[in-house]
Amino acid sequence: MAVLEFKNVTKHYGKVEALKNVSFETIDGEFLVILGPSGAGKTTTLKITCGLVNPTEGSVFLDGQDITKFPPYSRNISMTFETYSLYPHMTVFDNMAYPLRSKKGEFTEDVIKERVVTIAKMLHIDPLLDRFPSEASGGQKQRIALGRTMVRKPEIYLLDEPLAHLDAKIRVELREEFHKIEELQKTTTVYVTHDYIEALSLGDRIMIMNEGKLLQIGTPEEIFERPVNYEVARQVGQPAINAVECEVVKEGKGPALRSVEEPDCVFSLNSEQQSFFKQYDKNRLLLGIRPKNIGLKPVKDADEHDGIIDVFQPLGSEGVLTSNIGKLSIVGLIDPEAKVKHDQKVKLYVDTKAMYFFDNETMKNLML
Amino acid sequence: MAEVILKNVNKTYLSQKEKVEAVIDLNMEIKDGELVALLGPSGCGKSSTLRMIAGLEEITSGDILFDGERVNELSSMERNIAMAFESYSLYPHMTVYKNIGFPLDVMKVDRAEKDKRIHEIASVFNLEQFLKKRPPELSGGQQQRVSLARALVREPHVFLLDEPISHSDAHLRFQMRNEIKKLHFQLEATMIYVTHDQIDALSMADRIAVMNVARLHQIGTRDELYDTPVNMFVAGFVGEPHINFLECETAKQGGEQVLHVRGSDNLDLKISKAKSAKINEKKLDKVWVGVRPQNVFVSREEGVVEVGGAVEFSEFIGEKAITTVQNGGAEFRMLTPTDVKYKKGEPIKGYIPDEAVLIFDPETEEAVY
Numbered sequence: 001m002a003v004l005e006f007k008n009v010t011k012h013y014g015k016v017e018a019l020k021n022v023s024f025e026t027i028d029g030e031f032l033v034i035l036g037p038s039g040a041g042k043t044t045t046l047k048i049t050c051g052l053v054n055p056t057e058g059s060v061f062l063d064g065q066d067i068t069k070f071p072p073y074s075r076n077i078s079m080t081f082e083t084y085s086l087y088p089h090m091t092v093f094d095n096m097a098y099p100l101r102s103k104k105g106e107f108t109e110d111v112i113k114e115r116v117v118t119i120a121k122m123l124h125i126d127p128l129l130d131r132f133p134s135e136a137s138g139g140q141k142q143r144i145a146l147g148r149t150m151v152r153k154p155e156i157y158l159l160d161e162p163l164a165h166l167d168a169k170i171r172v173e174l175r176e177e178f179h180k181i182e183e184l185q186k187t188t189t190v191y192v193t194h195d196y197i198e199a200l201s202l203g204d205r206i207m208i209m210n211e212g213k214l215l216q217i218g219t220p221e222e223i224f225e226r227p228v229n230y231e232v233a234r235q236v237g238q239p240a241i242n243a244v245e246c247e248v249v250k251e252g253k254g255p256a257l258r259s260v261e262e263p264d265c266v267f268s269l270n271s272e273q274q275s276f277f278k279q280y281d282k283n284r285l286l287l288g289i290r291p292k293n294i295g296l297k298p299v300k301d302a303d304e305h306d307g308i309i310d311v312f313q314p315l316g317s318e319g320v321l322t323s324n325i326g327k328l329s330i331v332g333l334i335d336p337e338a339k340v341k342h343d344q345k346v347k348l349y350v351d352t353k354a355m356y357f358f359d360n361e362t363m364k365n366l367m368l
Numbered sequence: 369m370a371e372v373i374l375k376n377v378n379k380t381y382l383s384q385k386e387k388v389e390a391v392i393d394l395n396m397e398i399k400d401g402e403l404v405a406l407l408g409p410s411g412c413g414k415s416s417t418l419r420m421i422a423g424l425e426e427i428t429s430g431d432i433l434f435d436g437e438r439v440n441e442l443s444s445m446e447r448n449i450a451m452a453f454e455s456y457s458l459y460p461h462m463t464v465y466k467n468i469g470f471p472l473d474v475m476k477v478d479r480a481e482k483d484k485r486i487h488e489i490a491s492v493f494n495l496e497q498f499l500k501k502r503p504p505e506l507s508g509g510q511q512q513r514v515s516l517a518r519a520l521v522r523e524p525h526v527f528l529l530d531e532p533i534s535h536s537d538a539h540l541r542f543q544m545r546n547e548i549k550k551l552h553f554q555l556e557a558t559m560i561y562v563t564h565d566q567i568d569a570l571s572m573a574d575r576i577a578v579m580n581v582a583r584l585h586q587i588g589t590r591d592e593l594y595d596t597p598v599n600m601f602v603a604g605f606v607g608e609p610h611i612n613f614l615e616c617e618t619a620k621q622g623g624e625q626v627l628h629v630r631g632s633d634n635l636d637l638k639i640s641k642a643k644s645a646k647i648n649e650k651k652l653d654k655v656w657v658g659v660r661p662q663n664v665f666v667s668r669e670e671g672v673v674e675v676g677g678a679v680e681f682s683e684f685i686g687e688k689a690i691t692t693v694q695n696g697g698a699e700f701r702m703l704t705p706t707d708v709k710y711k712k713g714e715p716i717k718g719y720i721p722d723e724a725v726l727i728f729d730p731e732t733e734e735a736v737y
Contacts, residue, residue, distance in 0.1 A: 167565075176610075179683075194537065224684075315567060317688060318687070333687065
């Protein structure tokens with residue numbers, strides 16, 4: 001059993017508030033991903049968990065026991081760092097064996113060999129055991145660092161941006177491999193990243209942080225489909241969600257939303273949305289539309305708008321189209337093999353049932 | 369603007385211990401006004417190539433020509449190029465304003481014009497608020513943008529960019545790709561862009577030059593690299609999500625030739641007669657098949673080659689879902705609708721257009737067309 005709990009943890013570094021009253025509890029065995037931009041407090045959260053840093057306020061519990069004051073070596077928690085920190089003068093084998101040799105006599109050399117070789121095979125680095133870290137590629141170094149954390153079979157794994165410094169291609173390959181490392185899948189693992197695709201792909205649950213605060217914790221679907229506020233919606237998705245400041249217009253066939261930047265652009269609402277806006281007591285709001293809900297092909301109940309193409313970025317499985325509806329710049333996704341030109345006039349279709357509505361001051365999701 | 373031609377270019381680094389061939393026999397023609405991306409993994413030779421074009425590295429053998437004129441012996445200054453390199457230093461004692469304006473000072477552009485251009489480019493790269501600051505006060509990503517702005521404020525023959533946006537977050541990179549692409553369109557500039565990230569290459573380049581281990585494998589448009597890669601390296605490297613590679617054997621089923629996927633229970637690809645004929649022409653009884661996950665469709669109308677199996681797991685990544693399907697000892701991945709939740713073990717079928725089934729010779733790893 002390994003349930004990690006943070007209760008009202010706050011951390012100040014001088015005047016900087018790295019963590020602001022963070023509370024959460026992991027589910028035993030889950031792969032929890034902490035997602036957020038630089039400076040969100042993700043690494044601080046990990047360092048407080050393994051004991052490298054003490055909280056200014058609040059407590060940390062492991063399986064119900066208060067470990068806040070425990071030194072790192074008496075918590076059975078292992079952490080890998082963004083910069084692998086492998087010992088260059090030791091072989092890969094010795095690097096991985098190091099944590100098992102820290103207390104003389106704790107493990108026999110036979111046990112050490114067995115553990116190291118098993119884990120090395122699991123991570124496909126067994127051919128490197130007699131080599132030195134300098135002979136390993138970036139992806140291999142990453143796996144050696146990971147292997148070193150795995151040999152002591154900790155109760156909790158803490159992985160700090162393990163894929164950050166690798167080539168894009170290798171990041172995708174290793175991300176796929178993480179799914180298959182059973183040891184990580186069944187042991188409580190807290191994985192930090194700034195890449196939302198890694199988060200959605202790997203997390204049983206995702207914890208979104210920004211500026212020291214915990215914004216939301218939930219499954220990938222919950223985070224993506226029911227973000228609690230605009231900040232969460234913005235972080236999860238590429239390209240980022242379109243944010244259009246709108247006024248509620250109540251004349252005519254029922255409430256609709258008019259863009260403040262481009263008053264000729266009006267988004268219609270379905271009957272369910274209209275009922276909500278009939279009651280809405282404010283005049284303004286922030287409308288969120290994900291690029292995947294804007295395209296050149298008509299879909300059921302879509303709003304049609306006249307647009308002019310600005311830039312087209314054809315990618316792998318989709319193409320990213322930036323267009324202008326009057327003065328409003330909007331991003332949509334289309335076929336990557338579409339032949340479109342700069343300044344071309346097009347009809348843009350917006351799937352209005354998939355729109356998000358945020359309070360323009362608090363940024364909260366109005367529909368939750 | 370200029371056309372850049374590389375003829376039999378080689379770069380060899382000699383040290384006490386060894387000889388490293390960083391670039392071997394490179395032949396490439398970059399048309400005037402084209403944006404070509406040099407794409408490949410770390411160590412493939414793309415940066416060495418760029419540095420030779422820039423005049424920062426000696427060319428061991430071969431020629432580099434700008435508009436037909438051999439530039440091997442010319443210095444960087446004399447080549448009239450602009451560079452935005454990942455580690456290209458900014459002047460730490462000068463403000464961002466002065467750093468960006470420096471090339472214009474050298475060119476003796478008049479003050480009013482210079483001020484206008486600096487503000488324009490600063491606005492494009494969200495640097496307005498930093499104009500009075502000095503480089504050491506900025507983050508890595510901000511410094512990169514200043515470097516890029518400084519390169520783009522001039523109008524040189526060729527722009528050389530080496531991973532110019534790598535230190536920025538995903539959203540900022542998206543915006544900067546838009547800006548670089550727009551600038552390219554407006555200036556009609558010849559640009560050579562080095563990157564290991566295919567998203568950079570795919571999104572901005574007119575053509576992409578794929579390199580690996582010192583050699584150029586293929587240069588072509590995004591569609592050409594996607595639909596007709598010359599070998600397994602290109603097919604595997606360029607493609608998001610990663611292509612499926614299936615080891616196959618030719619077999620007969622009901623009088624027709626099919627490709628049986630090794631280790632599978634019943635994955636037998638009913639490829640077209642034309643494709644079968646090509647395989648037989650080369651006398652291959654074993655082939656590697658490449659199929660991109662986005663070409664395996666859930667709907668029967670999309671393709672004639674049927675595949676199927678049981679769902680192993682589904683990766684939901686927001687805008688798309690990638691489902692891994694198992695069939696006996698073989699597996700493949702396909703894109704599935706994000707609003708459908710598949711259970712582990714659930715049977716699933718996929719349909720592939722015949723032209724999306726890529727065939728590779730297992731010995732040479734070259735594509736068979």
